[in-house]
């Protein structure tokens with residue numbers, strides 16, 4: 001029987017802290033959503049609602065699927081130079097005609113809430129973070145709130161994306177874990193995952209991890225969130241892993257809500273750095 005790491009409850013707690021701050025300062029997050037990807041629309045709506053709950057201004061720019069790169073660049077340019085805008089998030093994935101890297105690079109580093117800009121990523125990887133990407137920082141908060149010790153533990157991260165896997169590994173290392181990173185080319189994945197005291201699965205591969213892939217007593221963090229037959233499905237087969245793990249996140253209700261709370265928190269942080277409110 002594992003402890004269920006309830007992301008919703010901790011997200012609420014984080015939101016309460018942020019709401020207290022939003023009462024003193026006006027903070028604004030702008031989200032750009034291109035195309036009509038159903039999952040993206042859901043996540044963007046969740047972000048908008050969370051921002052409203054904490055009293056933050058949230059503006060969503062919904063653009064049609066065939067929008068030209070130049071139009072998005074122009075919008076980003078406007079938001080970059082608009083003093084009222086504290087954070088800019090370009091929702092991924094983008095339609096295939098668009099160059100994500102180029103567009104993400106054009107977001108001003110002081111408004112880059114996702115930590116995609118090389119300057120922010122570089123600072124974070126050097127251990128001098130302005131902010132950490134939303135999902136990794138949410139996961140660290142989750143571990144911290146449940147008093148799960150990280151120091152000296154073997155953390156295994158499955159996935160090496162710029163938004164989750166890479167920064168997750170860096171952040172765990174920063175928190176003094178011993179870190180192994182696995183990915184789709186890893187041979188004998190199970191040999192690695194079975195050694196994990198803390199297993200973070202961010203492969204985007206529904207049901208990838210089962211009971212034979214974990215060490216009894218492991219802490220299992222499931223970052224997977226794919227719609228399978230209309231149902232949000234994680235990378236971990238929860239029902240079979242839960243009895244063996246010591247703690248596990250559910251999907252939904254685990255990492256997702258904390259990712260959003262961290263997004264709001266990152267927006268506040270960048271606002272205070274940019275506007276000189278930082279203490």
Ligand SMILES: Nc1nc(=O)c2c([nH]1)NC[C@@H]1CN(c3ccc(C(=O)N[C@@H](CCC(=O)O)C(=O)O)cc3)C=[N+]21
Pocket residue numbers: 042043046089090091092093114134225232251252253254255256257259260
């Ligand atoms: N530039 C960018 N930044 C992102 O951070 C980003 C992105 N693009 N593209 C897509 C992924 C995915 N992502 C999620 C956010 C919230 C939930 C979430 O709220 N999940 C809820 C439930 C979702 C639902 O209502 O069905 C939960 O797990 O309980 C999930 C996934 C952010 N992403």
